[in-house]
Amino acid sequence: MTGLAFQRRADAAVRQEHGCEVRRILPWGHTGPSDTGMGVCAVAPGTVSTPHRHVDHEQFYVVRGHGRVHVDDESLEIGPGDAFVVGSRQLHFFENCSATDILELISVWSQGPLGGAS
Numbered sequence: 315m316t317g318l319a320f321q322r323r324a325d326a327a328v329r330q331e332h333g334c335e336v337r338r339i340l341p342w343g344h345t346g347p348s349d350t351g352m353g354v355c356a357v358a359p360g361t362v363s364t365p366h367r368h369v370d371h372e373q374f375y376v377v378r379g380h381g382r383v384h385v386d387d388e389s390l391e392i393g394p395g396d397a398f399v400v401g402s403r404q405l406h407f408f409e410n411c412s413a414t415d416i417l418e419l420i421s422v423w424s425q426g427p428l429g430g431a432s
Contacts, residue, residue: 379417
């Protein structure tokens with residue numbers, strides 16, 4: 315196959331970032347910060363990720379599990395199929411409310427806003 319950039323999830327290195335297990339899927343072969351990218355974040359059952367903020371904007375999509383997202387002073391229950399945007403420099407973290415199931419999210423980030431209200 316030529317002309318199609320492709321990476322399998324299983325080939326992406328797993329790292330601990332902000333209290334989550336993260337696989338950086340895009341850009342390929344890159345494990346550190348990047349201007350744009352996509353990753354899979356997994357929050358272990360019964361745990362809370364580390365509150366953090368950064369300059370990039372992030373869009374999230376919940377793949378599986380249930381929990382809460384905390385952004386600045388707001389908190390919202392999340393589950394499969396939910397999507398939301400965290401703006402630049404907003405303090406955010408995730409809480410996995412399940413004692414048995416992983417909370418898994420897709421994260422897409424960029425230096426400029428990707429979606430949401432303008």
